[in-house]
Amino acid sequence: MxxxxxxxxxxxxxxxxxxxxxxxxxxxxxxxxxxxxxxxxxxxxxxxxxxxxxxxxxxxxxxxxxxxxxxxxxxxxxxxxxxxxxxxxxxxxxxxxxxxxxxxxxxxxxxxxxxxxxxxxxxxxxxxxxxxxIVHSIAGNQQPTEEAEKQIALDMTEREKVFLRWLCTEKSYKEIAAEMYLSPRTIDGYRDALFDKLKVSSRVGLVLFAIRNELVQV
The missing domain is CATH 3.40.50.2300 (Response regulator)
Structure with a gap:
């Protein structure tokens, strides 16, 4: 019970x-x-x-x-x-x-x-x-397997990991760009590249990836 x-x-x-x-x-x-x-x-x-x-x-x-x-x-x-x-x-x-x-x-x-x-x-x-x-439903555009996802996490650059940690806060993309001393266009590039790698379509999807792979403490 x-x-x-x-x-x-x-x-x-x-x-x-x-x-x-x-x-x-x-x-x-x-x-x-x-x-x-x-x-x-x-x-x-x-x-x-x-x-x-x-x-x-x-x-x-x-x-x-x-x-x-x-x-x-x-x-x-x-x-x-x-x-x-x-x-x-x-x-x-x-x-x-x-x-x-x-x-x-x-x-x-x-x-x-x-x-x-x-x-x-x-x-x-x-x-x-x-x-x-969160997840793309386009045919042929499936989420990575758990093993593939772990490998993606291992292969991420330190800059991508820092970006993911900022995504797990309440800051807007513009505020994240300022914190990382990057242009909003560069931040958009980080985001879009991760969307493509992980086959997700929202910020929530990226946050879930970060939590599942212990890239951010909860």
Missing amino acids: LKVALVDDHVLMRDALAKLINSLNGYTVLFCAGNGAQLREMLGSGNEPDLVLMDVMMPGMNGFETTAWLTTHYPDVKVIALSMQHDERAVIRMLRNGAKGYLLKDTDVDELKTAMYEVANKGIYMNDILYKN
């Missing part, structure tokens, strides 16, 4: 989600909290959930701050982010802070079940909407 905690400031949403999860085989809601500060108060010896469904935008201690705190203090607790909208920077920030999945709040029950199972058993889950934005 996997223990789940819900962190969301919308009471109706939180209560409905708790009722749904409690009706699923193999899951039980341990407790609910309205923000990160309440979650911290509720955690204690023997009271740690296996999974936390974390609202991103909350008053007080929001999902970004709470996920980072959980990753530091309770690294075995896995976080799935919940959001009303797909915002690339929010996705990157949640992943960077330790979230293992990112779901939109209008997801269906089957996808929620899949996400919880994948995160609990395999470590990470991305919903179909985000996945389609």
Whole structure:
């Protein structure tokens, strides 16, 4: 029986989600909290959930701050982010802070079940909407295998690795160019070359590559 905690400031949403999860085989809601500060108060010896469904935008201690705190203090607790909208920077920030999945709040029950199972058993889950934005679907343009991806990581130049680390922050491409003392056109060239190498089509895809291959600390 996997223990789940819900962190969301919308009471109706939180209560409905708790009722749904409690009706699923193999899951039980341990407790609910309205923000990160309440979650911290509720955690204690023997009271740690296996999974936390974390609202991103909350008053007080929001999902970004709470996920980072959980990753530091309770690294075995896995976080799935919940959001009303797909915002690339929010996705990157949640992943960077330790979230293992990112779901939109209008997801269906089957996808929620899949996400919880994948995160609990395999470590990470991305919903179909985000996945389609990350991976090219053009025929013959497939993602590299895990072995090929590891080789790409090994063969990367130090400059490319530095660029990837900056991508995992909230800085814009223009701000990254300034930090690396390069022109925006050169930065665009780095980005496009990595898109081509890794067969991804978004910044989130590059961040996932960096996290999977431990090129950035989470």
